[in-house]
Amino acid sequence: MDKRKKVIFSGIKPSGDLTLGNYIGAIKNWVKLQDDYECLYCVVDLHAITVRQEPKELRQRTLEVLAIYIASGIDPQKSTLFIQSHVPAHSEGGWLLNCYTYMGELSRMTQYKDKAQRYGDSISAGLFNYPVLMAADILIYNTDLVPVGKDQKQHVELARDIANRFNNLYSPTFTIPEPYIATTGQKIMDLQDPSKKMSKSDENPNGYILIMDPPEVIRKKINRAVTDSVGEVHYSDEQPGVKNLMNILISLSGTTAEEIEKKYAGKGYAEFKKDVADAIIAELEPIQKRVKEILADKDYLESVYKAGAEKAQYMALKTLRKMQKKIGFIPPAK
Ligand code: AQP
Numbered sequence: 001m002d003k004r005k006k007v008i009f010s011g012i013k014p015s016g017d018l019t020l021g022n023y024i025g026a027i028k029n030w031v032k033l034q035d036d037y038e039c040l041y042c043v044v045d046l047h048a049i050t051v052r053q054e055p056k057e058l059r060q061r062t063l064e065v066l067a068i069y070i071a072s073g074i075d076p077q078k079s080t081l082f083i084q085s086h087v088p089a090h091s092e093g094g095w096l097l098n099c100y101t102y103m104g105e106l107s108r109m110t111q112y113k114d115k116a117q118r119y120g121d122s123i124s125a126g127l128f129n130y131p132v133l134m135a136a137d138i139l140i141y142n143t144d145l146v147p148v149g150k151d152q153k154q155h156v157e158l159a160r161d162i163a164n165r166f167n168n169l170y171s172p173t174f175t176i177p178e179p180y181i182a183t184t185g186q187k188i189m190d191l192q193d194p195s196k197k198m199s200k201s202d203e204n205p206n207g208y209i210l211i212m213d214p215p216e217v218i219r220k221k222i223n224r225a226v227t228d229s230v231g232e233v234h235y236s237d238e239q240p241g242v243k244n245l246m247n248i249l250i251s252l253s254g255t256t257a258e259e260i261e262k263k264y265a266g267k268g269y270a271e272f273k274k275d276v277a278d279a280i281i282a283e284l285e286p287i288q289k290r291v292k293e294i295l296a297d298k299d300y301l302e303s304v305y306k307a308g309a310e311k312a313q314y315m316a317l318k319t320l321r322k323m324q325k326k327i328g329f330i331p332p333a334k
Helices: 020-033 055-071 089-098 103-107 110-122 125-139 150-169 215-224 240-253 257-263 270-296 298-327
Strands: 007-012 038-043 080-083 145-147 178-180
Touching (some): 007 020, 007 125, 020 038, 020 055, 020 270, 055 270, 080 298, 089 298, 103 110, 150 178, 215 270, 240 270
Parallel strands (some): 007 145, 038 080, 145 178
8 A cells, every 4th residue: 555645745936924824725725634635835936037036136035935834733743844045956957848838728727928018028938937936836746735835736737747747758767746625714805806816015014914914003903994885794706805804713713604794794894804814813913923933044044945945855866867868968977
């Protein structure tokens, strides 16, 4: 019987300060997976530079993201925590896989099409190619499951296609990964425009809540969150702003939509919004405190990402060497 724990790989780009969307949609779920799977959680700095980053901010954010992972409950003793650029096999594997990916496939990626519309000709080649780097991230660890939001499913499917192509051309090399869409952990929408997802690079700070936002800012943003003129707390697509706030409350407090509807029946939105803000603050305050402690202890943080990179590199190199051998490269002399 195969006793190997299934491998999970996931990461977040340090391309902006992390939002409540990243927390509910990704990190909170990752914590739950640690006991049952072999988990690798990465700060994907190579992905962040597909859009221009200020070097000083990128450095600070990369460490802050790692501190947020740990403060949220990801245990470095159970999961492998590392910074993507510390494991060069990601870039090398990405280059190799580029040569087994078609321009047509990449042009069909919805996220690329959206961004190309926004940036026009000034879109970087990195943004076009990034799904191939993501395929390498996944395949070099022989990942079984990739926890992603629905928006990323297409990229995992591309990784599967590339893996199958390589396996068929040579011989079985990669595990074929599956997207793992968590049943809990909703897609959190923008507070000012609930038709689009909450994003850390949004221009309007009132649209998102940051994991590190102080309590008074959280209250202000929830108070300003767009609702409607219905005046009743209903879980309905007709009331997307209210539905989004309910999803936040459901994800954080474990209550159900029915319980929430009953509790606020005939009460308007003020008390409901206050309780949503309270739930967010109760969840984030202890995390914020811990993040600050972790960031103040540079030696500890360094020991975590050093050990993580060593373990990740060991796993990744095994696959990379296999790829190189099958392609026909001469192994380096010993
Ligand atoms: N609003 C969201 N609701 C639920 N899950 C979300 N995720 C992001 N936003 C939400 C999940 O977070 C993980 C990694 O995100 P990422 O930062 O690497 O990329 P992203 O999805 O492009 O996030 P942003 O905030 O929108 O980044 P920018 O603005 O820089 O492009 C994924 O698992 C994602 O599903």
